Amino acid sequence: MTTNRWFFPVICLLLGLLMGVPVMARGDVVVGLALVGVMVGYATFLLLTRKRSETTAMLSGELGDERRRLNELRARGAMAHVLSTVLIGGFFVQLWRGEDATPFALLAAVAGVSHVVALVYFSRRG
Numbered sequence: 001m002t003t004n005r006w007f008f009p010v011i012c013l014l015l016g017l018l019m020g021v022p023v024m025a026r027g028d029v030v031v032g033l034a035l036v037g038v039m040v041g042y043a044t045f046l047l048l049t050r051k052r053s054e055t056t057a058m059l060s061g062e063l064g065d066e067r068r069r070l071n072e073l074r075a076r077g078a079m080a081h082v083l084s085t086v087l088i089g090g091f092f093v094q095l096w097r098g099e100d101a102t103p104f105a106l107l108a109a110v111a112g113v114s115h116v117v118a119l120v121y122f123s124r125r126g
Contacts, residue, residue, distance in 0.1 A: 005047075008060050012043035084111055 016039030024032030049056040054068075063069045087108040094101035 009043035009047055012039045012046075015039050080111075080115075084108070087111060 013036075016036040019039070020032040020034075020036035022032075023035060046056055046060045050060045050062065051057070058068055058072060063072055087104050091101045091104035091108060094104060
């Protein structure tokens with residue numbers, strides 16, 4: 001998959017606006033502009049470095065060959081493991097503190113169910 005050059009910068013700008021506008025509407029204009037600025041900076045970084053860096057090219061959606069697609073799958077798998085560990089750890093920490101662990105439990109449940117559904121789907125799909 002190779003995306004249009006402007007796809008990720010536009011998505012970054014939209015995400016920045018989705019974060020920044022509500023914050024600015026609540027009266028915290030500086031923080032809202034900072035949120036938009038961070039995402040614009042990230043988009044600019046991707047645009048300027050994607051030709052010289054394979055990592056930023058992949059972050060920009062340029063997954064043209066099998067090696068890049070495999071690296072992307074490995075990175076997603078590692079991310080899933082880290083997030084699952086954080087969710088389970090957060091759940092236990094909240095339990096041990098005697099605080100509400102429901103958000104961690106719900107997110108962990110969503111992760112587990114989506115994993116099972118994906119396994120069923122891909123194992124039947126071939």
